[in-house]
Amino acid sequence: MATIYDVAKQAGVSAATVSRVVNGRASVDTALAARVQQAMRELDYRPNALARNLRRRQTSIWAVVISDIGNPFFTSMVRGIEDVAQGAGYSVVLCNSDEDAAKEARYVAAALEEQMAGVIISSAGRAANVNRLIEAGTPVVAIDREVRGAAVDTVLVDNEHGAELAVEHLIEAGYERIACIGGPRRLPTAQQRLRGYQRALRAHRRPADDELVRHGDYRQEGGYQAMAALLDEGERPDAIFAANNLMTIGALECLADRGISVPDRMGVVGFDDIPWAHLVRPSLTTVAQPTYELGRTAALLLAERIAEPSRPPSTVTLRTELKVRASSNRPSVA
Amino acid sequence: MATIYDVAKQAGVSAATVSRVVNGRASVDTALAARVQQAMRELDYRPNALARNLRRRQTSIWAVVISDIGNPFFTSMVRGIEDVAQGAGYSVVLCNSDEDAAKEARYVAAALEEQMAGVIISSAGRAANVNRLIEAGTPVVAIDREVRGAAVDTVLVDNEHGAELAVEHLIEAGYERIACIGGPRRLPTAQQRLRGYQRALRAHRRPADDELVRHGDYRQEGGYQAMAALLDEGERPDAIFAANNLMTIGALECLADRGISVPDRMGVVGFDDIPWAHLVRPSLTTVAQPTYELGRTAALLLAERIAEPSRPPSTVTLRTELKVRASSNRPSVA
DNA sequence: TGGCCACGTCGTAGATGGTCGCCATCGTTC
DNA sequence: GAACGATGGCGACCATCTACGACGTGGCCA
Structure with a gap:
């Protein structure tokens, strides 16, 4: 691979001048610049990014x-x-x-x-x-x-607001016992979405039952397990709000395996859209993020x-x- | 940011020795190595990858x-x-x-x-x-x-073989007029999958009607348009083989918009799996790639x-x- | 007209941070 | 005492950028 020196030699100038032509920072005489350009083409010169990076420290x-x-x-x-x-x-x-x-x-x-x-x-x-x-x-x-x-x-x-909208929507649709499949406790997004869920329940004077909240790992598998736990333990909810897209998929999978029909026996809203949310049957209500x-x-x-x-x-x-x-x-x- | 020279000074050795400790290529006395490690920790030394890359030319x-x-x-x-x-x-x-x-x-x-x-x-x-x-x-x-x-x-x-399997499956399932939504003509994968489609038809003595083959762009939109063309122009097929996953999604979308039920009035097989193929209703038959x-x-x-x-x-x-x-x-x- | 200065150009030389070949040193072993 | 292996320092090298200074030109002023 040709270096800046090869180009300089070919064009009969110093390496510094070639550098100036390449970077266009300082002024170079037009005739010289043309000669340098010509030499670069002839040698198929590509500046070595590694050397440049080292020199520029970036x-x-x-x-x-x-x-x-x-x-x-x-x-x-x-x-x-x-x-x-x-x-x-x-x-x-x-x-x-x-x-x-x-x-x-x-x-x-x-x-x-x-x-x-x-x-x-x-x-x-x-x-x-x-x-x-x-x-x-x-x-x-x-x-x-x-x-x-x-x-x-x-x-x-606006995670909290989005979650609130989702849960309010479920309440207005007539669902009674709304569960939440939350994300990992340590993640701020999970905390905010959970707060939105709780806020909506409080605003509509629904009891915030701890049994209704499960935490998943933001992956499909976690959503599946959380849904299973909600179905098997305690009083069964009739709707769920899932805190991200993959967990929503997992929850739907679980519901399909159990033969629980959506939205008749279980309403579902997920946080974050999926490109083909409308192809899943039933098509999926989501809180879409930009x-x-x-x-x-x-x-x-x-x-x-x-x-x-x-x-x-x-x-x-x-x-x-x-x-x-x-x-x-x-x-x-x- | 500390350099290799700072570490060398701190440890009382030469830069070369520090380099040897960092890369573990040559043998360095244990005591010296320990002193160097210590100095690196004290200075929070991180080797500058740019300089190394330049020297190693990679x-x-x-x-x-x-x-x-x-x-x-x-x-x-x-x-x-x-x-x-x-x-x-x-x-x-x-x-x-x-x-x-x-x-x-x-x-x-x-x-x-x-x-x-x-x-x-x-x-x-x-x-x-x-x-x-x-x-x-x-x-x-x-x-x-x-x-x-x-x-x-x-x-x-094995694109050709996979496509052949898919189309054979449709034939055996009893579909009569099987169309193909192919990919961009210039792509080898598209060519091979098309050949597999044609081979299966030939093997079962089905006519290979040019009208039944449309080409999309391997994206959802292309699948949608190809499906629409297949529905609107010429004799309507009763099954389609789509040459990649996103076009399959597009085709399904089109079928849903037109109210054409799958698999009753249109059988669908897509090439390449989708993580949630089984959640789409009806769940999607696919040629899964590893x-x-x-x-x-x-x-x-x-x-x-x-x-x-x-x-x-x-x-x-x-x-x-x-x-x-x-x-x-x-x-x-x- | 001569001298000085500003300015545009361009080359020289170091700097960037590591790596590695070569060589010197030292201790050990036969 | 010679041979050898382990160890560690010196200095060249990687390809580019850039500060600094040199050089020539031209304009301006005395």
Whole structure:
């Protein structure tokens, strides 16, 4: 592979001049510049990004650390990030932490070692990882999950409000005993969605029975097990609110296995949409998040922070939207 | 950020010794090594990957170039790649080419500039991109799609056979007029699946009517449009074989919009599974691909090629499996 | 007209942080 | 005493960027 020196020799100039032509920062005589361009074409010269990165002490890569690459919520978000990154001249690296704090820490370490230009993170755990990045001066944006104890740009959705809407909708549809399949207790999104659920019950003077709340792991399997527990233990609910998309799928699976018909004997609303929610039968009522927009916003915030590292961190909260479909349509009791 | 020289000073040794301790290549006296470890901890030393990469003329990153990050087929495949990469000490960068040859070329250029340790690619277009990598000495593995005109390690599934099985199944289920929603003509997978469809028809002496074959873009929208065309133009089929998962979803959507019941009035089999195929009503008969295994195999091949660059390229073909569910269950005519 | 200064260009030389080949040293063993 | 292995330091090297200074030109002022 040709280096900058080969080009310089071919064009009869110094390497510095070639560098100037490549980067367009300083002024170079037009005739010389043309000769350099010519030489670059002839040698099929590609600047060595490694050397440039070392010298500039920074890559042009953004790391995106997410907790589950298989969740369509994240893939759509990543698209939003990618589109902005592309436009701003950055590449995007995807890191899949699998909700594992250790794996997340490894990726953060890698981001530091590789001197990534920025990090967008949906953190599984404590603030330590995020703070490590901030201390090292790496621009960071938290997405989807707020990070307590870290001063960082953040993009969220109104989880509590969305959950409240969902549960209110179930109440208005006539369901009586509404259960909740919550997410992992340590995750802020799970806590907020649970609060929304409780708030709606309280507002409508429904008792908040502890037996009605189960916690899953935000995966399909967890949703299945939580649903099974709700069916087998204690007084059976007639509707459920599930705190994320994959757990909703799991719950539906369980209900199908048990032959419990939705929405007649069990109303179902899930948090976060699924691309084919309307193909599932019955079609699924969901609290839709603006996933693409979430990614876009985070990427824009990151670009701004890179441009202006010292500005105070800001938090953007996007709205959710209740999409009423068939799974929460209780047949009126005659 | 502390450099290797800071650590060397702190431990009272030379930078070379610190390097040896970090990399564990050469033997270092235990006492010295301990002092170095101590100094690294005290200074919170992180090796600068950029400098190492420059010197070694290689990063420890694998680029995975895929054509649609939103397709669960690819996300599962990526998991398989990641797990192997993780174990072998590599990080994985995801590049989303969106079936766009130009975008793909940009990512390939980036992989060359950043001197990626290896590339796994599901190429959208011609062999030029892959050959550029091979010429530069970058280890490459083609996945899911063979690359004609390039001598490269390849991992495929038996597309033709899988498609044949699917169509045979529809024939045996009693469907008469079986249509095909094929993929983009230029893609080898689309060509192979189409051939499997045609072969099955021929074997059962069904006429291969050109009117019964439409081509989509491997996305949901394309499946929807192809289905609509099949319904509106010419003699209507009573079953369809769709050449990938997202187009199957699109076709189902179209059928639902038109009120055409599946499997009574239209049998449906799709190529490639969907995580929640059994939740869609009716549950979906599919040709399942070993997606995770596909990724794993490609990653293993890449690791082998990196270890032994001169070995002749090999091709691995994995088997598909027909998963019979409800969407192809034709009610027997009384 | 001569001298000085500003400015546009361009080359030299170091800096970036690690890695590794080579060589010196030291202790051990035969 | 020679041979050998283990150990650790020196300095070149990776490809690029950039601070600094040199050089030439032209304008302006005395």
